[in-house]
Amino acid sequence: MKNKFAIVVSQYNQSITDKLLEGALSGLKAQGINQDSITVISVPGAVEIPLPAQLLAKSKKYAAIICLGCVIRGDTDHYDYVCEQVSQGCQRVMLDYEIPVIFGVLTTNNMQQAEDRVGGKIGHKGVEAADAAIQMVNLMQSIKTGDSI
Structure with a gap:
């Protein structure tokens, strides 16, 4: 496969996002x-993910963009706003530019839930994001060429 892939990864909760990135790369x-x-492009936090994703999509150099981050619920409503902004932003990029944008942003209640999803008992969401990107690229190519799906 000769396609190019972009990964936008948040630095916030870096102990988790580093593992997401390692999983996606592997x-x-x-x-x-x-x-x-x-x-690979690194951004400060999850809210910042959609803008570089949009610029990458606009460049038309990439077959898919994988967005990685980790938002952990705290004591305020901030969690809800961050989750809504990053999810809607990523979806908007995908639909506006007709490119797979894989939402690999963990939204968990606590650090243990996040750790369980980066190689723990729930699997590895970074690896799953990479697999989803490959599957979506193949599907998009099949749709565009009219091959059987």
């Missing part, structure tokens, strides 16, 4: 994607 590499076909 998942892409396991599917035959070379490191030179992967662009």
Whole structure:
């Protein structure tokens, strides 16, 4: 596969997002994607993910964009606003630019739930995001070429 992939990863909750990134990279590499076909962009927090995702989509250089982050519920409503903004922003990029934008942003109640999703008892959401990106790229190519789905 000669497609290029972009990953936008949040630095906030970096102990988790680093593992998400490692999983996404290993998942892409396991599917035959070379490191030179992967662009990684780091942003301060989850709310900042959609803007670079939009610019990457607008460039038309990438077959898919994987968005990675971790938002953990706190004592205020901030969690709800962040989750809504990042999810709607990523969806908007996907629909506006007709490119798969994979939502690999964990939204958990606590750190343990996040850790369980980056190689713990719930699996690895970084690897799953990479797999979803590959599947969506293949599906989009099939739809565009009219091949059987």
